[in-house]
Amino acid sequence: MPNIVEPKLISGNANLPLAKAVARRMSMHRGMSVGLVDARVERFNDAEIFVEVYENVRGEDMFIIQPTSRPANDNLMELLIIADALRRSSAARITAVIPYFGYARQDRRTKARTPISAKLVANLIHEAGIERVLTMDLHAAQIQGFFDIPVDNLYAAPIYALDILHHFKDVSDVMVVSPDVGGVTRARELATRINAPLAIVDKRRERAGEVAEMTVIGDVTGKRCIIVDDICDTAGTLCKAAEVLMSKGATEVHAYTTHGVLSGPAVERVSNSVLKSLVITDSIEPTAEIKACPNIRIVPTAPMFAQAILNIWNGTSVSSLFERETLGPIYEGMYSAA
Template identity: 85%
Template sequence: MPTVIEPKLIAGNANKPLANAIARRMSLYRGGAVGLVDARVERFNDQEIFVEVYENVRGEDMYILQPTSNPANDNLMELLIMADALRRSSAARITAVIPYFGYARQDRRTKARTPITSKLVANMIHEAGVERVLTMDLHAAQIQGFFDIPVDNLYASPIFALDIQHQFKDSLQDVMVISPDVGGVARARELAKRINAPLAIVDKRREKPGEIAEMTVIGDVTGKKCIIVDDICDTAGTLCKAAEVLMDHGATEVHAYITHGVLSGPAVERVTKSVMKSLVITDSIAATDPVAAAPNIRILPTAPIFAQAILNIWNGTSVSSLFETDVLGPIYEGIL
């Protein structure tokens, strides 16, 4: 088998701008051109997905760049079919780079006779020929255990910490990190530790899915610049309501840092009209035109951390080193 010389990238249609950005960053790090493998990923008239790879990938270390965001089913099938095409083309190793892992919210049985779809998707990815998964901020940490292959889960909190330290450099002493629910306390605490800020919680109770009965603030937010941190923002109902409650309890400003901006339905309109001063998301999901045009939504790049993580996997060096702000700082220098 030929020696693996360079990592090769191939992208589906889910987030081409991010795929191109990752290739550009890898070119910068490597000091030579790193491009996307020439391939076509298209649909027949009946919406069947077809993949054809135009370059030789025999014995190569392949990285498929494809978040499984909306439309989740189409993007997931693209990922699976690309993996099968590469496996049948004798690629030496196939790594799925999934910035946003769809179906992650179906990670357990909440009621009788419901599926654990995250596990089903994990099985499908493995069976398609993927040998490693690289993702960011899984909705639940146990999803890593659903796979029988290595899973590297990157975190957005070091990127958020760098951005907060830059944006609030003159008033860091007034910043307070907020968890929008009890289940997200660990994530919020991690960010709070990184920026040396206090922590508060908004406890919400639902009468039924999609409706929030009441919210209680646990902690004193009076005079604070509150930063709500979470992994997913879908319709933004909870987020905007939490911002209102925090302002009612004496907060001077409310900002939100969310890893995956799903932002479906009325989300953009709600965020635009809300009391939140800013919503910061990453580009793990391709931004729609309304998201890109929203005046109080800002997008942070993930290409630098993904490019470095891919190179670390290829080199056989530590991926967890990217969890440290000291390591990530130089990678994001001049970007944030």
């Protein structure tokens, strides 16, 4: 088998701008051109997905960059079929870089006769020949245990800590807020990084997607509140939480959410809400409407994913990217004054 000389990137259609940005960052780190493998990912007239790889990938260390965001089923099938094409072309190792892991919210049985779809997706990924997964902010930590292959789960919190310290300057009046009890661990992680207190919004749902009641646990009077969550879908809960915080005496409310699903009326809700800003990453390709929204800001993940891919290829630590001392230089230029 030929020696593995360089990591090679290939992308589906889910988020090509992110894949190209990762390639550019890797080119900077390597001091040589790193591009996407030449391939076509197309659909037949009946919407079947077809993949053809134009370059030789025999014995290569392949990284497929493909979030399984909307349309989740199409993007998931693209990932699986690309993996099958690479496996049948004798790639040495296949790593799936899935910035946003779709179906992650179906991680347990909430009632009788319902599926655990996240486990099913994990099985499909493994059976397709993928040997490692690199993702960001899984909705539930136990999803890593659904896989029988290594899973590296990156966190947006270190990037957000850099961003907050850069944009807020003085954080003495900042309070981090978890939008529900289940997200306390995530919010506490960010609060610890910026040395800020923590509050919780306790919400009660009557049915999926509808919040009946919200209660704030903690005193937010005179505080600049930062709501931290992993997914923002329709933004209904987020906007309502912001209103509740303002009614309890917060001076302003911001939100940091890793995955901007932002479906349906989400963007309109955010633009008309009391939220001063919503910060998301580009784990899901933002639409033109999202980019045009004045109070939505997008933080790039390409620097972190590029370094993580290089660390996996080199066999070095991925968890080193969780520390500010390691991550700061990667984002130097953006947050150099932080």
